[in-house]
Amino acid sequence: MLSEIEKGHGPTYTADRQKRRRATATILRQQSKKFYKGINPKGRIVSLDRPHIRPIVRGKEVKSAEFGEKVNKLQVDGISFIEQPSFDAFNEDTRLKQTVWLAQSLFKTKTGMLSADAIYATNANRHFVTANNIKTDFKSKGKKTKHHGHFKLLANMITKERATRLEGSFGTDKAMH
Numbered sequence: 001m002l003s004e005i006e007k008g009h010g011p012t013y014t015a016d017r018q019k020r021r022r023a024t025a026t027i028l029r030q031q032s033k034k035f036y037k038g039i040n041p042k043g044r045i046v047s048l049d050r051p052h053i054r055p056i057v058r059g060k061e062v063k064s065a066e067f068g069e070k071v072n073k074l075q076v077d078g079i080s081f082i083e084q085p086s087f088d089a090f091n092e093d094t095r096l097k098q099t100v101w102l103a104q105s106l107f108k109t110k111t112g113m114l115s116a117d118a119i120y121a122t123n124a125n126r127h128f129v130t131a132n133n134i135k136t137d138f139k140s141k142g143k144k145t146k147h148h149g150h151f152k153l154l155a156n157m158i159t160k161e162r163a164t165r166l167e168g169s170f171g172t173d174k175a176m177h
Helices: 002-009 015-037 092-107 123-131 148-176
Strands: 055-057 065-067 070-076 079-086
Touching (some): 070 092, 092 123
Antiparallel strands (some): 070 079
């Protein structure tokens, strides 16, 4: 009803005001569904200024939710690429194969070594890196082999490189994207 009155007599709004007004109307619809029908809204808006940002529920001790863009990041020799940006939650450990293929196509060379967070060490990813002869810093499973010491040394070197390059640059790169 307010929209109809504004069409005939109301002021014209700037693009920013119109965006905020649409977000407000969406929030009203979402809250009505939640309150009157008990339906949890999909894509719930939590900020009028940035209606595209969604809370990403995380199983962390300090904060139960994070806000902002979630990314899958590829870094080669200090050059960073945001491979999969999303304001919605996604399971990044399923992106390992696509990330390796992207790196190989960008640099026209076979990936021989990679480092990733522990969540990437799924059975599917382990099979993929083994089949493609890619060295990783994944923690070993099963019995220790006679080369365990060498594998551990290599894994520590890979992890140290990731920690200094990738993790150190992550906050800055994420803020710029």
